[in-house]
Amino acid sequence: MPLLATKLYIPSPGPQIVGRPHLIARLNEGLGRKLTLLSAPAGFGKTTLASDWVASCGRPAAWLSLDEGDNDPARFLTYLIAALQTIAAQIGARVLSALQSPPPPPPETILTALLNDIAAIPGQFVLVLDDYHVVDSQSVDQALSFLLDHLPPQLHLVIATREDPQLPLARLRARGQLAELRVADLRFTHVEAAEFLNRVMGLNLAAADIAALEARTEGWVAGLQLAALSLRGHHDAAGFIRSFTGTHRFVLDYLLEEVLQQQPTPIQQFLLHTSILDRLCGPLCDAVLGDPAGSGQAALHAIERANLFLVPLDVERHWYRYHHLFGEFLRQRFAQDPNLVGGDLTGLHGRASAWYEAQGLDLEALHHAAAAADPAHVARLAERSWERMDSSFQSVAWCRWVRQLPEAVLRARPVLCTQYAWALMDAGEVEASEARLRDAERLLASLGDSAIVPDDAAEPMVVVAKEQLSSLPVRIAVARAYLAQARGDVAATVRHAA
Numbered sequence: 001m002p003l004l005a006t007k008l009y010i011p012s013p014g015p016q017i018v019g020r021p022h023l024i025a026r027l028n029e030g031l032g033r034k035l036t037l038l039s040a041p042a043g044f045g046k047t048t049l050a051s052d053w054v055a056s057c058g059r060p061a062a063w064l065s066l067d068e069g070d071n072d073p074a075r076f077l078t079y080l081i082a083a084l085q086t087i088a089a090q091i092g093a094r095v096l097s098a099l100q101s102p103p104p105p106p107p108e109t110i111l112t113a114l115l116n117d118i119a120a121i122p123g124q125f126v127l128v129l130d131d132y133h134v135v136d137s138q139s140v141d142q143a144l145s146f147l148l149d150h151l152p153p154q155l156h157l158v159i160a161t162r163e164d165p166q167l168p169l170a171r172l173r174a175r176g177q178l179a180e181l182r183v184a185d186l187r188f189t190h191v192e193a194a195e196f197l198n199r200v201m202g203l204n205l206a207a208a209d210i211a212a213l214e215a216r217t218e219g220w221v222a223g224l225q226l227a228a229l230s231l232r233g234h235h236d237a238a239g240f241i242r243s244f245t246g247t248h249r250f251v252l253d254y255l256l257e258e259v260l261q262q263q264p265t266p267i268q269q270f271l272l273h274t275s276i277l278d279r280l281c282g283p284l285c286d287a288v289l290g291d292p293a294g295s296g297q298a299a300l301h302a303i304e305r306a307n308l309f310l311v312p313l314d315v316e317r318h319w320y321r322y323h324h325l326f327g328e329f330l331r332q333r334f335a336q337d338p339n340l341v342g343g344d345l346t347g348l349h350g351r352a353s354a355w356y357e358a359q360g361l362d363l364e365a366l367h368h369a370a371a372a373a374d375p376a377h378v379a380r381l382a383e384r385s386w387e388r389m390d391s392s393f394q395s396v397a398w399c400r401w402v403r404q405l406p407e408a409v410l411r412a413r414p415v416l417c418t419q420y421a422w423a424l425m426d427a428g429e430v431e432a433s434e435a436r437l438r439d440a441e442r443l444l445a446s447l448g449d450s451a452i453v454p455d456d457a458a459e460p461m462v463v464v465a466k467e468q469l470s471s472l473p474v475r476i477a478v479a480r481a482y483l484a485q486a487r488g489d490v491a492a493t494v495r496h497a498a
Contacts, residue, residue: 007065008079035148042324059123077143111147115151132161189219259308276352276368277352283297353374360388363389366398383416383419414461414469437476444473
C-alpha cells in the first residue's frame, strides 16, 4: 500500500510563534498519564502547540495527520504503524503482513501483536494523532480504545481534535490517566495577544487596542491573526477595532472578507479556485487552473510569504493546505458565487479529478469526479480502481462513492455491480450484495455466450474494465459461495464453488 508521507511529518511551528510555557508545562505533566487530549474548535492553535511541545518534550515523537480515508480500520492501522515505525522500524512489521492477508485476523489479534511490539521498545516516546475529528468510524474508535486500555508505559498518546472522540474518556479521567487542554486553556491571554499582535504580526498597537481586540475575539488565535492582517491596511487602528460588533461568527466572516478583498485580483482568483483542493502542490494547481508549469508553485510561495493561512505539509515546501477555517470560508464563498472572479466549479473539479487519476490517487480522483456532478466519470473511475483500492484498504471509501451513483448508472455496468457486491459483502450487507449480483447476472444473460458487448444490446450496458468481463461469471459464483457460507448453507456453498 503506497503511503502519503506528508501525513507522517511533524508540522514545523516556525520561528515566529508565541511561546506558551504554561501550556508546555501542562503537557509535560501529562506525560505521566496514558492520554493527553487537545479538544477545541478550529483556530485555537492545537496543532501549533502540539508541534512546539514535541520539539522540546525530551522524548522521540511520532505524528499522524488523519484524513477522511482513515475511517477504514485497516488503513488507519497501516498509517498508525507507519507513524510508529518512525520511532523504531521493527514496530508492527508482522502486523502489516497480517493486515494484507486474505482474510485478515481478528482486530484484537492484530492489536495484541502491535502492543507487544511497542512494549519491546526500550525508551519512552510520544504519538500524536492530529485532526481525529475527521474519524467517524466505530471500528477505529474501538481499536484505539483497545490500545488505550492496554497501552504500554513506553507510549504516551496525544489526540488533537475539534470534538471529543468516542473513547472511554470518563473512565480514563476517573483513573487519573487523562490530561486535557480545552478552549479555556488554549485562548490567548492578554500578554500572549500583545506579543502576537505587536511582535509576531509587526503591529504597534496601544495596550487599550490590544485589550479591546482580545475581548472581541475572546482570545481566539485565528481571529487575532485575521484581525492583524486586516489592521495592516488601516491607519486608524482604534476606530477599526471599535467597529467590530456582533457574534463570534459575524466577526469571523467580517475579518475573512477584509483579508480576501485586500488581495490583488489574481491572488483572490487563485485562492478561491484552489480552495476546492484539500492539499495543494504546484503541478496540481497548474492542472486545475490551466496555467503554465511553475505558476502554481510561485503563487503558493507568494501566498505563504504573505501569511495567508497556508500550512506547509512537508519540509521541502512542496505540499500545502489552507488553514481549515480559511479554506472553509473560501469554498463557501466560491460556491455561493462561482463567477465571483471568473470560475467554473464543475470544470475545476473535473481537471482535479483527471490530475489525481494520472497520479494513481484514486480516492482523490473519485472525490473530485463526484464534486463535478459527473456520475458516469465516477462509475468509470470506480470500476478501474476497485482492485487497487480494495488491496490498499480503501474499500470503505470506494463504497461510499459508489453508493451515491444513480441506479440507472450503476445497473448498466455488470463489472461495477459485481465489484460493488463484493464490497457490500465485506461490509456484511448480504441482501444488498445479492441484489447487485442479480443485476450483473441479468446483464450478462443478455450477452449469451459472447464476452463482447454488442452495439445492439437489448439494454444499455457499459463495461470499462473489459479485461474483467470474461471472468465475471466466476467472480459472481465465488461471491455467491461466500454468501451461502455466511448463511450456513453448505449445499449452496458447494454448488456455487464447484
